[in-house]
Amino acid sequence: MVRYVFQRLWQSALTLLLVSMVVFAGVRALPGDPATVMAGEQADPAAIAAVRAELGLDRALPVQYLEFVKHAATGDLGRSIRTGTPVRHLIGATLPVTLQLALYAMVIAVLLGVTGGVIAAVYRGRWPEWLVNGISLVGLSVPTFWLGLLAVLYLAVGLGLFPASGYVSPFEHPLRGLYYLTLPAVILGVTHAAALQRQTRSSMVETLSADFVRTARAKGLGPGAVILRYALRNSLIVVTTVIGLQLGLLIAGTVVTERIFGLPGIGKLTLDSVFTRDYPVIQAVVLVVATSYIVINLLVDVLYTVIDPRVRVSGRAQ
Structure with a gap:
């Protein structure tokens, strides 16, 4: 029984890792720029670049993914761009x-x-x-x-x-x-x-x-x-x-x-x-x-x- 549960656990963990990759890539493929949405459509390029740096969007995608996994593993799912509320609070509610x-x-x-x-x-x-x-x-x-x-x-x-x-x-x-x-x-x-x-x-x-x-x-x-x-x-x-x-x-x-x-x-x-x-x-x-x-x-x-x-x-x- 213990062996079976352990086997299913690591299979589930592997599935979850693959899901996280698909989710990360899928969100990045959506049209639009989060930095532009957060800074406003009329913001100047410098303001948009500053927001991108703050969100970490100016880094390479593998680095962004590793940061995403590291924070998600600790329960930190980021903040809402629209309200600034921690995402875990929104999901918890x-x-x-x-x-x-x-x-x-x-x-x-x-x-x-x-x-x-x-x-x-x-x-x-x-x-x-x-x-x-x-x-x-x-x-x-x-x-x-x-x-x-x-x-x-x-x-x-x-x-x-x-x-x-x-x-x-x-x-x-x-x-x-x-x-x-x-x-x-x-x-x-x-x-x-x-x-x-x-x-x-x-x-x-x-x-x-x-x-x-x-x-x-x-x-x-x-x-x-x-x-x-x-x-x-x-x-x-x-x-x-x-x-x-x-x-x-x-x-x-x-x-x-x-x-x-x-x-x-x-x-x-x-x-x-x-x-x-x-x-x-x-x-x-x-x-x-x-x-x-x-x-x-x-x-x-x-x-x-x-x-x-x-x-x-x-x-x-x-």
């Missing part, structure tokens, strides 16, 4: 909002997706499967932004069931905070539940036809025990993989939803930074989101060994 929304949406997606997948697999070829598959097809086909706009128009403005925008921290006011996050979380959760339902159904159909499931039924176990203790548990490897991927996508893909519902999350921070060409913030946000994705995948890989003892942790198939 917005990332929790996105994480709360993503986790809430993932809970909804798991409840709907796994339940729907089990129903579709158990009632294969009958009307419950057709109904669940039809609903998931709608969830996969309809864009999230359109669902969000409809939800705001009818459920928030029309019926007044939910607030149309705004945010309250669940840590300060738990019930009120969940109330404000419910509608955007449902919109995101429904979309991701559709993909999770498809994968759960596919895995469950294969597992239900396995020999050990037939043996369990022959021993006289009830349908509930067979489905939950045998079929679903042995399908959790695929389901866990999908959940990990979907959670990473949720953290990275809440930009539109946060914009629609006025949530002060990392998606809104990203859009504002792109519009104002705040390159240090863009660079830091992409790096933090990529790190989150890598950490989630690492946790999923470790979780495999808990869910299914047949998974070998030596890194080789036995």
